[in-house]
Each structure stands twice: as structure tokens, then as C-alpha cells.
Amino acid sequence: EPEVTQTPSHQVTQMGQEVILRCVPISNHLYFYWYRQILGQKVEFLVSFYNNEISEKSEIFDDQFSVERPDGSNFTLKIRSTKLEDSAMYFCASGTGVREQYFGPGTRLTVT
Amino acid sequence: AQSVTQLDSQVPVFEEAPVELRCNYSSSVSVYLFWYVQYPNQGLQLLLKYLSGSTLVESINGFEAEFNKSQTSFHLRKPSVHISDTAEYFCAVVSGGYNKLIFGAGTRLAVHP
Numbered sequence: 001e002p003e004v005t006q007t008p009s010h011q012v013t014q015m016g017q018e019v020i021l022r023c024v025p026i027s028n029h030l031y032f033y034w035y036r037q038i039l040g041q042k043v044e045f046l047v048s049f050y051n052n053e054i055s056e057k058s059e060i061f062d063d064q065f066s067v068e069r070p071d072g073s074n075f076t077l078k079i080r081s082t083k084l085e086d087s088a089m090y091f092c093a094s095g096t097g098v099r100e101q102y103f104g105p106g107t108r109l110t111v112t
Numbered sequence: 113a114q115s116v117t118q119l120d121s122q123v124p125v126f127e128e129a130p131v132e133l134r135c136n137y138s139s140s141v142s143v144y145l146f147w148y149v150q151y152p153n154q155g156l157q158l159l160l161k162y163l164s165g166s167t168l169v170e171s172i173n174g175f176e177a178e179f180n181k182s183q184t185s186f187h188l189r190k191p192s193v194h195i196s197d198t199a200e201y202f203c204a205v206v207s208g209g210y211n212k213l214i215f216g217a218g219t220r221l222a223v224h225p
Contacts, residue, residue, distance in 0.1 A: 043215040055210040098144050098211050105155040
């Protein structure tokens with residue numbers, strides 16, 4: 001069964017550094033998403049990506065964040081200058097529409 | 113904007129007892145509802161979904177949820193829980209034209225022997 005994969009599983013970085021979180025969505029999916037979950041809190045929407053552009057973003061997704069689909073298979077989330085409060089589990093998801101979204105296993109980002 | 117309320121942050125229950133995890137959503141014309149499960153240190157797995165049709169939906173591991181439009185609820189139930197059902201359960205609703213999910217705060221189900 002196809003699945004969404006994410007790398008790395010855990011990333012430790014220092015405050016102010018840039019990080020890139022990588023995702024490989026399911027191949028025939030058209031909608032791509034990033035969510036995050038701060039420890040002990042609920043899952044929050046960050047951004048959706050459709051037709052090679054951002055379709056919607058939340059208030060969390062400020063100028064420090066960017067997304068790319070550089071080669072038709074990978075889907076990346078970049079944080080330019082990490083802050084302590086960016087520490088969270090980041091989930092990538094993909095889907096074909098409203099029917100459901102498939103989530104990856106997540107990347108735990110720790111900013112020290 | 114759509115929102116989801118999960119009324120219980122934690123639900124402790126004994127093995128083989130029934131359980132209900134409550135979820136209420138803000139009303140909208142079209143509603144698509146989901147329950148996801150997150151086992152410790154793992155990602156989100158889809159448990160079941162309501163898109164249309166029968167208001168009672170079931171999962172392969174014995175959970176069921178009923179869409180109740182008049183009460184704007186989508187409660188999750190299981191008649192007899194197992195230790196292995198211990199996990200965090202998230203209710204979610206689709207919002208907007210690009211289908212982003214809005215999640216509730218989650219309910220931690222703790223099944224005790």
C-alpha cells in the first residue's frame with residue numbers, strides 16, 4: 001500500500017539555523033499539506049499546496065516558512081531561522097480531494 | 113470558520129468496557145468528518161470517516177461513529193475496548209476549498225487491565 005514518507009525522523013538544530021523537512025507524498029495525489037503538533041497540543045494546519053502553488057496558509061505560516069515541490073515527487077518545508085517555539089512534530093499529508101488525507105510518520109524538530 | 117470540540121481530554125476505562133469519545137463540530141452546509149488515531153510516538157492514522165450517506169460509519173477494528181446533524185456531533189464508540197486501543201484520538205473536519213483539516217484538541221484513551 002502506498003504511503004507518505006518523511007525524512008529525517010528527528011532533527012535537532014540550533015536557534016537561528018535553517019532547516020528543511022522533506023516529504024514524499026503518494027504519487028497520484030494532487031493536494032499536499034503540512035501540519036504541526038507542539039508536544040501535548042493539538043494538530044495545527046500550516047499550509048496547503050495545489051497545482052504547484054500555495055493554496056492556503058495559516059497565521060502560523062509566516063515569512064520564516066516556505067514550501068516547495070522541486071522535482072514532482074518531493075515536498076519540502078523550510079524554516080529559515082528557527083526559533084525555540086518551532087520545536088514540534090511536523091506532519092506531511094497528501095490527498096486526492098475531500099475524501100481523506102494520508103499522513104506521514106512525522107519529523108520531530110527540536111530547536112535548542 | 114469551522115471548529116471542532118472534543119469535550120474530554122482524557123478517558124480512563126477498564127479493558128472490555130464500552131467507551132464513547134465525544135466530538136462536536138461547528139455547523140456548516142457540507143460536513144466531512146474524520147477520526148484519526150495516534151499511538152505513542154507514531155503518526156496519525158485514519159480510523160474512520162463520514163462523507164455522505166449512512167450516518168453510522170465503522171472501522172475495521174470495532175470502532176464506530178455516528179454523524180448527528182441536529183446535534184452537530186460525531187461521537188466515537190466501541191462496545192469493548194482492548195489494552196491496545198490506548199492512544200490519542202483526534203476528531204477532525206474538512207474546512208475550505210482545499211480540504212485542510214481542522215483538528216480537535218484530542219482525547220487520550222487509557223485502557224487499564
